[in-house]
Amino acid sequence: MTRIRKLNCFDYPKLKKMISYLGxxxxxxxxxxxxxxPFGIISSILPLKYKFLKESYILLDGKEILGxxxxxxxxxxxxxxxxxxxxxxxxxxxxxxQLIDFVTSKYSAKGATSFIVSVDECHDELxxxxxxxCGFRQCASETLWKIEDFNKNPDVPFGFRHFCNGDARTVCxxxxxxxxxxxxxxxxxxxxxxxxxxxxGYSQFYKNxxxxxxxxxxxxxxxxxxxxSDNLNFIIDFITNDGYEISYDDVLNYAISxxxxxxxxxxxFVKQKNYTxxxxxxxxYLKNKNYQPIQNQIMLVKNFYKPVKTAENxxxxxxxxxNSKIVTN
Numbered sequence: 001m002t003r004i005r006k007l008n009c010f011d012y013p014k015l016k017k018m019i020s021y022l023g024x025x026x027x028x029x030x031x032x033x034x035x036x037x038p039f040g041i042i043s044s045i046l047p048l049k050y051k052f053l054k055e056s057y058i059l060l061d062g063k064e065i066l067g068x069x070x071x072x073x074x075x076x077x078x079x080x081x082x083x084x085x086x087x088x089x090x091x092x093x094x095x096x097x098q099l100i101d102f103v104t105s106k107y108s109a110k111g112a113t114s115f116i117v118s119v120d121e122c123h124d125e126l127x128x129x130x131x132x133x134c135g136f137r138q139c140a141s142e143t144l145w146k147i148e149d150f151n152k153n154p155d156v157p158f159g160f161r162h163f164c165n166g167d168a169r170t171v172c173x174x175x176x177x178x179x180x181x182x183x184x185x186x187x188x189x190x191x192x193x194x195x196x197x198x199x200x201g202y203s204q205f206y207k208n209x210x211x212x213x214x215x216x217x218x219x220x221x222x223x224x225x226x227x228x229s230d231n232l233n234f235i236i237d238f239i240t241n242d243g244y245e246i247s248y249d250d251v252l253n254y255a256i257s258x259x260x261x262x263x264x265x266x267x268x269f270v271k272q273k274n275y276t277x278x279x280x281x282x283x284x285y286l287k288n289k290n291y292q293p294i295q296n297q298i299m300l301v302k303n304f305y306k307p308v309k310t311a312e313n314x315x316x317x318x319x320x321x322x323n324s325k326i327v328t329n
Contacts, residue, residue, distance in 0.1 A: 004102045007056035048110040051078050067095035076192035083117040100134045108304045118297040136300040140275035144295040145286045147268040157250035163209035168194040171223045183275040186301045237271040242278050248285045
């Protein structure tokens with residue numbers, strides 16, 4: 001008989017054996033990642049609105065681990081849940097479905113309003129598992145480009161500076177305005193998602209943020225974030241106001257210069273958000289520079305909406321396709 005419970009430290013030896021098929025380097029990195037989640041017990045007992053760390057659950061058949069799933073609340077918006085890991089034995093897709101259904105049911109009952117996962121476009125079976133098996137829908141996509149042989153200019157472009165919490169409201173408004181209308185219901189962000197979190201130091205990712213200003217009009221016209229989980233591979237993610245002619249050369253020059261201040265050896269990548277107004281323009285720029293797309297991920301979303309409170313003893317009446325509500329006394 002199978003059951004699902006929270007992962008604990010006594011499961012690590014079994015987990016290491018389970019993921020040994022990944023290979024020595026990749027498997028070891030995956031295994032060590034679980035030890036980089038401090039204070040997991042504290043986070044697990046907090047209400048959803050205060051959660052700040054990843055939580056992992058395992059599917060057991062007796063003492064054998066059949067699968068594992070990890071979820072992570074969005075920093076600044078814990079009601080938006082990210083599925084960051086899913087592991088199950090080869091072709092045991094039912095194990096994956098049980099784990100996905102478990103976390104979506106558990107956290108929606110706690111108040112979560114949306115679940116998001118990014119799946120590589122080549123994983124057809126996994127895409128089917130989420131969409132056909134678990135009720136997720138394909139929302140958008142993001143492409144990762146590898147930047148090579150970038151000719152860095154020693155001069156710092158004008159108008160770039162470090163992000164501060166006071167910029168959060170303006171950056172949030174900029175970010176949401178640059179999302180194509182069709183994607184806004186699922187991908188819009190709130191101001192708190194851009195603020196520096198209280199427990200940000202416990203994240204396994206290093207992130208630095210910057211803004212681009214139009215000094216003539218004293219307004220923010222661009223936002224840049226740089227993240228890394230290993231201090232070697234750095235992802236440059238930026239969004240700009242489509243009403244301005246902002247040089248992508250300047251954006252990359254500034255971002256790569258900031259990375260080089262910390263590291264002498266590193267590999268920069270650019271994330272292209274294919275749901276923004278400037279996505280096509282950025283794609284053309286990257287192609288013209290002969291940079292290579294190395295990964296395209298499909299973003300899958302499952303939303304839960306709070307039901308509107310209706311009057312007690314409401315009677316629903318259908319009249320030739322029309323739907324009205326009559327309240328009885």
